[in-house]
Amino acid sequence: MHRCGPIDVDLALVGGGGAASLVLAALDRRRVRDLRIAVVDPVHRRGQDRTWAFWDEPGNDLDPLLAASWHRVEVVTPWRSRVLDLAPLRYAMVRSRPIYDRAAEAERRLGAVRVDAPADVLDDGGGRVTVRADDGTPLVRASWVLDSRPRPPRRAGRTNWLQHFRGWWLAADVPLFDPDRAILMDFRTPQPARGVSFGYLLPVSSRYALVEYTGFTPTLLSDAGYDAALTDYRDLLGLDPARLTVREVENGVIPMTDAAFDSRPSPRVTRLGTAGGATRSSTGFTFSAMRRQAEQVAAALAAGRPPVPAPAYPGRHRWMDAVALRALDRGWVAGPEFFDRLFDRNPVERVLRFLDGTTTPAEEAAVMGSTRLLPMVAATVGDAAARLRDRLVPARRAATWTVPPAVVGDPVRESDTG
Incomplete structure (x- = not known):
């Protein structure tokens, strides 16, 4: 809800995507009830707009939310195919709807106020941070701000690639998939002149699976290029198109760069997600680092400390x-x-x-x-x-970078730009 005049709070979450959702859930689990919280985002995230996958050990708070998980995965190269036993780990998939639903419930229990407006400037005055709209209007005054919006790096990268992908959620009219085994990486796809490509298959059931094509390259493909690559990979897997229906399509772009991101641009502002260094630049993995950030932020606030997580990676x-x-x-x-x-x-x-x-x-x-x-x-x-x-x-x-389009889904590389 947007109110007239700035709102005074202890903590403002600027951006309401995956990173903020994980923070809200972590605060709720720790029963942090004495904080005044605001969520500043013009979009109230709901439904299936992203897919994340990650590996961890079973038996944690995400178990009830998972769409699927696998203890065996396959890695295929032009020379061999390996089926890997991940025990004691698993590879798990979670879609955005249950993450957003859990965050909405946490938001309600925490008594958070939602400001449905885009934030522009974060004016850190030393004792308080004023979150301003693009016309300078103050929206929120907060003791601490967690900013998960995509932000340019402090220093431009020496190497700048993109991880880009398109996936088809395929429904089959007969059992076609092995729900006990996922294809993690399949490098039999045609390799680009500069970069790497691979496909993968994440089955939710014997009749429903995500098939995706991914490129690690400096440039993107056209829409027709992604569809052609996916068609070729579907055929390589031996999947009969007459038996399949494309239920959903997801696309995404993730920066792969050695650019330096500033996770703490001012004393009372901390960045999360990609802008906070959570994206592993050589792989695009992000989700596990966002989970670590969220848990560290919640633990700090529960103990009365500043909500500043450790660096996402050494x-x-x-x-x-x-x-x-x-x-x-x-x-x-x-x-x-x-x-x-x-x-x-x-x-x-x-x-x-x-x-x-x-x-x-x-x-x-x-x-x-x-x-x-x-x-x-x-x-x-x-x-x-x-x-x-x-x-x-x-x-x-000097950092000159165009932030890539927001990620729509990222099953293998766990990504969310924030």
Whole structure:
């Protein structure tokens, strides 16, 4: 509800997507009832506008919300097919409707006020933050602001790719899918001249599944290009189009960049989601990091501390992402070969935790040691030289970036820009 004049609160959530929804649910679980909360967003999120998938251990608060989960997944390269047993982990899918519904219920119990207006400027005065509309009108005054809107980085990237995808939710008139096994990555798709592509299949039941085509490239495809790629991949899987109906279509674009995002642009403003560094730049994974941010924010507020989460990923992971992106961008490493070696030479749990940013330095050394040495050394040297140039000529790295379109769905890479 939008009220005349600014609203005074303890906490303002600017942006009401996945990141804010997870924060509201975490605050509700911890029974934080003594905070005045406002949600500032012109759109009240409802329904199925996103799909997230992630790996974790069963037995947590998301269990009742899941659309499906798998303990076995398949990784396919031009050279081999592997069926991986994820135990003790699982690969799980959740659609946006139950996330938004849980957040709406949490919002009601927390007594949060909704401001249905777009925020523009966050004016941090030291003691309070004023959230202003684009015409300068003050909407909210808050002690703390959590901002999950897409924001440009503090420093432009040295490598800037996009993870882009289109998926078809397919309904079959006869059983066609194995609901006990998902295809996590299938690199038999035609590979672009510069970048990587793969398909995947996430079955919800024997008659309903998501089939998706994904590209890691500097540029997007046309609408016709995505549909042609999906048609080819459907045929590669041996799925009879006469038996299938496309029930839903989802699209998305996620930045894959070594740009530096400013997770705390002022003392009382914290950014969440992609703008807060939650997107893993080498893979696009975001959802698990957003969950960690939400839990840390809720724990801090419950204890009377500032709602400032830890960095989404260790600094060494951001460095490894920059090196990997450089190697892929220069063509020194081929994507299918990179992932083939990764899964071939490491336990699957180690690979999944590495992609999620939760491995130890010793495990990371083992993972990096499974890649081809000379290309990664060249990428490391190139990255170090680029960092040195940036220090000598900092103006060259001024952040100029167009924020990609908001993500509509992201089953494999867990993404939500906020």
